[in-house]
Amino acid sequence: MNAVSIFLLVYLGGVLTILSPCVLPVLPFVFARSDGPFRRSGLPVLFGMAATFATLASLAAMGGGWLVEVNQYGRYAAMSLLFALGLALIFPAWSERLMRPFVALGGSLQRHAERQGSLRGSMLLGVAVGFLWAPCAGPILGLVLAGAALNGANLYSTALLLTFAAGAATSLTLALLAGGRLIAWMKLSLGFGEWMRRALGVAVVAGIVVIGLGWDTRFLARSSVPGTAAAEQQLIERLAQRPAADPATWRMAPALDGATQWLNSPPLDGQRLRGKVVLVDFWTYSCINCLRTLPYLKAWDERYRAQGLVIVGVHAPEFAFEKDAANVTQALRELGIRYPVAIDNQYAIWNAFHNEYWPAHYLIDAQGRIRHEHFGEGAYGETEQMIQSLLKEARQDLAPNHGLVQVQGSGATAAADSAERSPETYLGYARQENFSSREAMRNDVAAHYSVPHRLRPDQWALSGTWRVGREAAVLGASGGVIEYHFRGRDLHLVLGSHDGKPVRFRVLIDGVAPGKDHGADVDTAGYGVIREQRLYQLIRQSGGAQARVFRIEFLDEGAEAYAFTFG
Template sequence: MSLIVIAFLGGVFTVLSPCILPVVPFVFARSDRPFLTDRLPLLAGLAGTFALLTGIGVVGLAGAAQLSQYGRWIALATLAVFGAALLFPAVAARLTRPLSSLADRIVARSETQGATRRIASSTLLGAATGLLWAPCAGPILGVILTGAALHGASWHTAAALLAYATGAASSLAVASSLGRRALDRLKRSLGVGEHLRRAMGVLVLMTVAAIATGLDTRLLALIPGAPTNGIESRLVGVLKAKQPQQRVPIMRVSLPAALPVQGRLPSLDGATTWLNSAPLSTDELRGKVVVVNFWTYSCINCLRTLPYLRTWAQRYRDDGLVVIGVHTPEFGFERDTGNVKRALANLHIGYPVAIDNDYGIWRAFGNQYWPAFYIVDAQGRVRFHHFGEGGYREAEDAIRQLLADNGKTNAARDAQAVQGSGAQAAADEVNIGSGETYVGYRQAQGFASPQRVMHDAVESYTLPTQLALNDWALTGKWNVGGEAAVSAASQARIAYRFHARDLHLVLAPSADGKPVRFRVTIDGAAPGASHGADVAADGSGVVTSARLYQLVRQTDAVVDRTFEIEFLDPGAQAYSFTFG
């Protein structure tokens, strides 16, 4: 929604750019004619033609980017040409010659229309004006095209283009009603728009360079939640509101009578390496039913899906099912292949896992969520997808149906219930009153210490006199970074007022790998029977590796509780709380 508003405002301010000069004579030529039968049809034709032409360009650009790796380079080259056109007027003039010629022919045709067909004539003239305007529509269009190149065309893209066109048409409508004096004032303001246009051309070219070199994906992996923040918001730089959660909790799904074809299985070539398998290609997987699961090993929602994925991989392996885990990191430590290998061993995952550190497979699928899985038939067509936890029965029904379609009748045998243990056990949905909470300052919410957070610097913090539900605070010396807070001295503590059966915290040992001892309390006392899988009954535990730690699993009635963890050694890295 924010991009749509920005696009509309960008269209409104198009009148400050020299690009508008070829359009102005057509608009002012009809400034003395009736609005409904002359000016409004002209503006409608202008907006419609612009939205159509640029929409076709966006779809083609995004389609090429998603088609293959070669298509992606074609898309980037096209975007580079667009950025050069913004930066250099001579390039824009050369590119616009074919459209200008077409516009001249349409203008000539519109002038032959009789007086009784004024509306049609004005609309046709507006279409010609749109042709003149579309190639140099300004910087916001560059942002929209960049977003489409990265993430694919969508209704958001179409809405942003229409908003841009509507904004520009609205400003032209106001200008036409003011008369020719407005044109003189307009000319005095053109320099501002030209400087903005050139600056955004530079930004578009820088974005192309970042995408081509893979710099964008390396940065995305270091920024929590970044894969779905969209390149548009990073370019415009004004969207500072709360970011949507990318780890998706339980979602409901129903299986249709016939599974629709949702697209082709994208290339898996984006993997930086493979674990538990040699590299797999779409050609090698032809003839198999495939489950592609996007996950990351410290994500609690992902962990709770693993019992089902492991069971499906074993239960239907002889029937031709292949389960592939695509490990796409959220935190920096998840990019370490050694950490992922240890996680696979601890989680008893034996099926193939593609390491997607550069987000190549993530982008090929157009995925935005952890966890997510896509089920592909033996012909390489995506037939079912699901985001978040849940939907396991429907997913297994889809697997069985696709295996049966592939001639595997044994797949119809009875399926036993699946149950996980520890952190992989199903969540207590009814009693979850707390949500995922990041400790690093980039996405931190609910911080309640009286002191202001000092970014990337050691500071002493204290607890407030009372914590409200879902508030948390630090006490002792901490260095709060973008991803995590690091305890800078012993006895540093974190307190959290929560409502859930389970409490988890993503932790890592000190930077040099030395283990960090900790002690947990609930409402000021040792957890006892309510201790988590990584904590003893007396509340003691040790951070030995970077992963998710289950610290609380309540056995009594779930009510509001105050959790505290005290780190007895310095160097502990705390990333995010999750609940279940």
């Protein structure tokens, strides 16, 4: 659903609140000002009510930053809030109790408004109506508020609430213009409006129960099919390339503020980047798709830095261990990255760009405008041609560039095989799919698991004693095993050590040592060692992509397994 659709639905939600039965007692307060000129009586009422909703929007946006900070507890708080609001939609009595303080405040303001002059009194009456509207608009408005809070303090969240206010103000405008005829029509529609209200409440409560019990992820695990990953990739590739050819569509790039730390550079701001062409790359060091773009980024940095290109890697972590600056610093050293990198642990820059992908590339011209976007791997030729074009715009004296860079990655940075491959698979319970051990997964407790006799394609299983957390499965005793029936040329697994000690492991493919099909992090016999938290390449099939059964046995306890990726 695009942004226009979301704003349209929020606006209609504000308009339709007038269909609720509890609006009827509010309308007489509005009609009390309908006998005067609309500009001095009706319009101030609408502005006053909009001000009430705008205040709620600001509070929600500020509170959202705190809610995001508390991470999983914030998710539980948001789910609890949505559950309560869903009950309020189903049971009017619950809604009245929930909103009673706001109604009392609105009544007090209304009585005070009657003692004021025309303009000032109308404005105050609008504020009062905003609170008196609460038993009707409160649950629906609360759903918007909860979503806005989770998005954090930004203009998008505030705009959602103001859009809702505009919808409610539209209803009040109709009430002012139609008067008693509107009330007569509303009485005929009370049954339908109440039915819709309760149906929405049931849907909200049911959704929270499904999410809270984890049924959504279990359903996705059972219903996933081999073609899902390919379909998703095709959709991303179709929407990924978005060059802004029309100058009317160019937008100013957000400031690179909010990074918790900068590596390879002092903090970069607008003054330091003035007149430069900037490529912002959102990445994280255990992301295989991000690693495959690095050969091009490093080559562009080497060729075009002297001509005015600045590449800024914004490291937005996916896993908790990627928030450790020491881990990121070591990854930069091992990967040979010399351009500036901003550690975006709080997702401040990510949110400012409204980014949703790893990797994502944003090209910014010398005037600070976003001129080109690309999400995911690929389209390197188009991106480099745009770099050349923007550099030429910024410096007319530049000599023409001849051709494009020719690069070839190695190990995990090598380009993916074009054949169909298994989807990215997370082992933590928050996002796990296709888990197929004989025993059901138990969250956050040590449990014994065993591998079934046969795994179907894209299924995986644990064997041994494991504690499955939100992000990773942690091995409690040596001898633990993970098996995966995968499709693809390469198999990677994000691994770590729970206590920081080296963890030995051995890899088998179809029951035998990988031999010439071994990955960069194992030998021909399949042996390797976990020494740091990162992505490990365990299989690279010399004969190309095939369906095989992968097995990794850990010879020491304490292994952490996060996610499989394939190439």
